Amino acid sequence: MHTAKDETRDPLDAAEEWLGEGRSVALATVIETWGSAPRPVGSQLVIDAEGNFLGSVSGGCVEGAVVTEALDVIDSGQPRMLEFGVADETAWRVGLSCGGRIRVFVERLN
Amino acid sequence: MDASILKAINAERRGRRAVIVLTDLADGSSQLIREGEPIASEFRDAVEAAFRTGKSGTIDVNDQSWFLNAHLPPPRIVVIGAVHISQALAPMAKIAGFDVEIVDPRTAFASEERFPNVALYPEWPEDYLKRRPLDTFAAVAAVTHDPKVDDLPLQAALETGCFYVGALGSRKTHAKRVERLREAGLNDAQISRIHAPIGLDIAAASPAEIAVAILGDIIKALRTRGLAPVQMELAE
Incomplete structure (x- = not known):
């Protein structure tokens, strides 16, 4: 179940709060963009082990896929590099059809 | 990223001080750089540019990829x-x-x-x-x-x-x-x-x-x- 909480909250503040509550948390960061990517480099999304997320890496295009990957990262503790773009069939399916490509780094907060 | 680094980032942001997080993309290890702290020479130009522009980005140093995330307070x-x-x-x-x-x-x-x-x-x-x-x-x-x-x-x-x-x-x-x-x-x-x-x-x-x-x-x-x-x- 993926539910977006209050979008006006700052993801890093939320991450600290969630960790304080004893939740497992992953952080996803846009580290590179090409073309007309919807969110700038440095944009962040935080995800907990229940699939709750807050923030944005693409304005809604690929968040679902990032959350799924983040759950694996929370499990394994191994950071992961994701790439989405129009050339990528998965990305097309999840909706980054705006002509841009992005790379997203997903890591667990320890 | 270590939770202690996250807390330090948030503390700097609350205090309206500029901070850069330098992440080794190979293993996810991060360090925090406050403005005015010494910077290893191979990172100096990129870090100083990020402190001025507020722009985040990846750089390659010693055949490794690093991500610089700049957190500047809103002016x-x-x-x-x-x-x-x-x-x-x-x-x-x-x-x-x-x-x-x-x-x-x-x-x-x-x-x-x-x-x-x-x-x-x-x-x-x-x-x-x-x-x-x-x-x-x-x-x-x-x-x-x-x-x-x-x-x-x-x-x-x-x-x-x-x-x-x-x-x-x-x-x-x-x-x-x-x-x-x-x-x-x-x-x-x-x-x-x-x-x-x-x-x-x-x-x-x-x-x-x-x-x-x-x-x-x-x-x-x-x-x-x-x-x-x-x-x-x-x-x-």
């Missing part, structure tokens, strides 16, 4: 004086991404009718500064022409090290201001940081054009600002 412009220039400056500065606050104890000037949708402080700068202290990511533009209103916030801005300090007035007016600020205890190096006459020299001829000149001057100061001096050298 704030404090305008002393709710005059015509300020009426033009406030919306333009907002569009350019600045938080704008207007301070003027003359309530006839500092009215919501004249300044819709602007953070307005119809009070003396002294009172305003107690509640909204300045920091290095604040710019102060004093445009009332009245020393009773302008002088104190100018002094506070210079003592704080605001990234921009500007004051409206002719060279003659400014010469008198310099005398007063010297008597108030400021040194020449501090006083020389005042942009006076205020604004870039674009031969501005109207209040709105002066506002453009001031905004351009502020942006230039922000993007070329001198970074906090490095506190100690790294052992090579």
Whole structure:
């Protein structure tokens, strides 16, 4: 179940709060963009082990896929590099059809 | 990333201080760099550029990929004086991404009718500064022409090290201001940081054009600002 909480909250503040509550948390960061990517480099999304997320890496295009990957990262503790773009069939399916490509780094907060 | 780094980032952000997170993309290990802290020479140019521009990005160093995430506080412009220039400056500065606050104890000037949708402080700068202290990511533009209103916030801005300090007035007016600020205890190096006459020299001829000149001057100061001096050298 993926539910977006209050979008006006700052993801890093939320991450600290969630960790304080004893939740497992992953952080996803846009580290590179090409073309007309919807969110700038440095944009962040935080995800907990229940699939709750807050923030944005693409304005809604690929968040679902990032959350799924983040759950694996929370499990394994191994950071992961994701790439989405129009050339990528998965990305097309999840909706980054705006002509841009992005790379997203997903890591667990320890 | 370690939770202790996350907490440190958030503490710096709450304190409106610039911070950069340097992440090794191979293993996800991160370190936090505060402005003024020593930087390993291979990262120095990229880190200093990020502190100035606020732009994040990846760099390759020693055949490894690193991500620099720059967290700069939103720059704030404090305008002393709710005059015509300020009426033009406030919306333009907002569009350019600045938080704008207007301070003027003359309530006839500092009215919501004249300044819709602007953070307005119809009070003396002294009172305003107690509640909204300045920091290095604040710019102060004093445009009332009245020393009773302008002088104190100018002094506070210079003592704080605001990234921009500007004051409206002719060279003659400014010469008198310099005398007063010297008597108030400021040194020449501090006083020389005042942009006076205020604004870039674009031969501005109207209040709105002066506002453009001031905004351009502020942006230039922000993007070329001198970074906090490095506190100690790294052992090579």
